[in-house]
Amino acid sequence: xxxxxxxxxxxxxxxxxxxxxxxxxxxxxxxxxxxxxxxxxxxxxxxxxxxxxxxxxxxxxxxxxxxxxxxxxxxxxxxxxxxxxxxxxxxxxxxxxxxxxxxxxxxxxxxxxxxxxxxxxxxxxxxxxxxxxxxxxxxxxxxxxxxxxxxxxxxxxxxxxxxxxxxxxxxxx
Amino acid sequence: xxxxxxxxxxxxxxxxxxxxxxxxxxxxxxxxxxxxxxxxxxxxxxxxxxxxxxxxxxxxxxxxxxxxxxxxxxxxxxxxxxxxxxxxxxxxxxxxxxxxxxxxxxxxxxxxxxxxxxxxxxxxxxxxxxxxxxxxxxxxxxxxxxxxxxxxxxxxxxxxxxxxxxxxxxxxxxxxxxxxxxxxxxxxxxxxxxxxxxxxxxxxxxxxxxxxxxxxxxxxxxxxxxxxxxxxxxxxxxxxxxxxxxxxxxxxxxxxxxxxxxxxxxxxxxxxxxxxxxxxxxxxxxxxxxxxxxxxxxxxxxxxxxxxxxxxxxxxxxxxxxxxxxx
Numbered sequence: 001x002x003x004x005x006x007x008x009x010x011x012x013x014x015x016x017x018x019x020x021x022x023x024x025x026x027x028x029x030x031x032x033x034x035x036x037x038x039x040x041x042x043x044x045x046x047x048x049x050x051x052x053x054x055x056x057x058x059x060x061x062x063x064x065x066x067x068x069x070x071x072x073x074x075x076x077x078x079x080x081x082x083x084x085x086x087x088x089x090x091x092x093x094x095x096x097x098x099x100x101x102x103x104x105x106x107x108x109x110x111x112x113x114x115x116x117x118x119x120x121x122x123x124x125x126x127x128x129x130x131x132x133x134x135x136x137x138x139x140x141x142x143x144x145x146x147x148x149x150x151x152x153x154x155x156x157x158x159x160x161x162x163x164x165x166x167x168x169x170x171x172x173x
Numbered sequence: 174x175x176x177x178x179x180x181x182x183x184x185x186x187x188x189x190x191x192x193x194x195x196x197x198x199x200x201x202x203x204x205x206x207x208x209x210x211x212x213x214x215x216x217x218x219x220x221x222x223x224x225x226x227x228x229x230x231x232x233x234x235x236x237x238x239x240x241x242x243x244x245x246x247x248x249x250x251x252x253x254x255x256x257x258x259x260x261x262x263x264x265x266x267x268x269x270x271x272x273x274x275x276x277x278x279x280x281x282x283x284x285x286x287x288x289x290x291x292x293x294x295x296x297x298x299x300x301x302x303x304x305x306x307x308x309x310x311x312x313x314x315x316x317x318x319x320x321x322x323x324x325x326x327x328x329x330x331x332x333x334x335x336x337x338x339x340x341x342x343x344x345x346x347x348x349x350x351x352x353x354x355x356x357x358x359x360x361x362x363x364x365x366x367x368x369x370x371x372x373x374x375x376x377x378x379x380x381x382x383x384x385x386x387x388x389x390x391x392x393x394x395x396x397x398x399x400x401x402x403x404x405x406x407x408x409x410x411x412x413x414x415x416x417x418x419x420x421x422x423x424x425x426x427x428x429x430x431x432x433x434x435x436x437x438x439x440x441x442x443x444x445x446x447x448x449x450x451x452x453x454x455x456x457x458x459x460x461x462x463x464x465x466x467x468x469x470x471x472x473x474x475x476x477x478x479x480x481x482x483x484x485x486x487x488x489x490x491x492x493x494x495x496x497x498x499x500x
Contacts, residue, residue: 055204060207121263142270
């Protein structure tokens with residue numbers, strides 16, 4: 001099985017030093033995925049691999065042979081935005097926008113983790129079903145930094161799509 | 174990044190054969206090694222991807238067998254880990270970010286290297302780990318994050334893993350293999366203290382591969398947890414962390430296993446504190462005395478004296494929490 005990016009088959013780089021991030025941006029010209037710290041600390045380069053979020057800067061592309069990568073360019077349905085993209089616009093979930101693709105890919109991965117029952121550092125009862133409140137969300141999204149400080153809008157946008165309605169109302173209030 | 178050859182092992186034998194190449198390194202999730210290679214701290218000639226090997230979590234002898242290729246996130250989410258080894262689930266969940274936990278493997282987590290900033294600073298700093306005999310700029314430098322226990326003149330770095338602290342407290346066993354055969358090590362014996370050779374961080378032989386880790390069952394009635402104190406609420410390395418498992422019977426401490434993170438060159442099993450605690454009443458005074466016993470040997474550097482008091486308080490608070498004593 002070859003490496004695919006947003007459904008398209010992609011040849012692996014000849015040079016094993018090429019990161020998945022560099023492959024996306026420099027070879028495939030998918031510049032939606034951003035390069036921030038390039039050391040795994042900021043989350044701007046977050047993409048989904050087989051539905052799981054990773055930081056593409058610390059991923060050697062050759063290690064991802066046979067995997068299905070989804071980037072920010074691959075989450076909309078044609079001209080219809082992904083619900084999370086629409087929510088980020090609705091809630092002003094960004095200022096400069098540089099961290100936004102990583103935030104959105106990360107939140108999609110986070111929702112899948114919640115669906116599988118993954119606990120977090122702030123989960124009180126490791127055996128209980130987790131409800132996504134603002135504390136859980138902030139902990140689960142701590143790998144994505146926003147230097148503009150748009151976090152309130154980011155939290156509101158993600159809760160709008162993945163949180164229980166009552167939590168959303170508390171945040172809105 | 175220095176050029177290297179990338180290889181992938183489909184079986185343990187193949188991994189051992191590929192790793193016999195000069196300057197070969199095993200590659201897990203890459204979350205530390207790729208960064209170190211980009212900084213040219215690490216310059217392997219060959220990488221051997223071992224992430225396809227031993228990815229299972231299985232019950233074994235009443236305990237658990239954890240493949241070295243298991244991702245940190247998968248281990249934290251496993252029902253048996255959450256139910257039977259909360260100290261391990263909580264340590265994993267306190268480490269790194271969700272993205273990195275999805276990438277990082279158990280074997281790679283154990284063999285990750287210190288985050289001492291002088292170790293990373295190839296251009297500007299002396300480091301005995303990078304260049305044996307060069308000197309240590311951390312010892313008299315900015316050393317707020319450095320070791321208070323077991324350090325040497327040559328090195329004051331700490332081991333950065335949370336997971337390894339929990340495994341130390343759980344009496345985990347590390348299973349390794351070479352072309353000559355297999356062996357097992359208590360996890361607490363895997364990592365070395367720095368001494369005169371901080372560049373040698375573990376007792377593993379060149380090319381020796383960690384295949385899996387096993388956990389013994391905890392006795393019924395044991396409670397365990399992990400507490401991590403750091404500069405921000407999430408996604409930061411530990412200043413001090415405590416992993417503990419405690420069993421109290423009739424108000425007395427029947428069994429205790431205690432390990433510290435962020436304080437030494439290896440996960441620090443607090444044997445002095447454990448010895449001081451067994452048989453004592455489970456009271457705050459007992460916990461404070463045990464913490465003081467463990468930390469009697471602590472030596473502060475210029476900037477990290479606060480860690481001694483922080484460790485004392487964190488040990489006490491964790492044991493109080495596990496025993497139900499009012500913190």
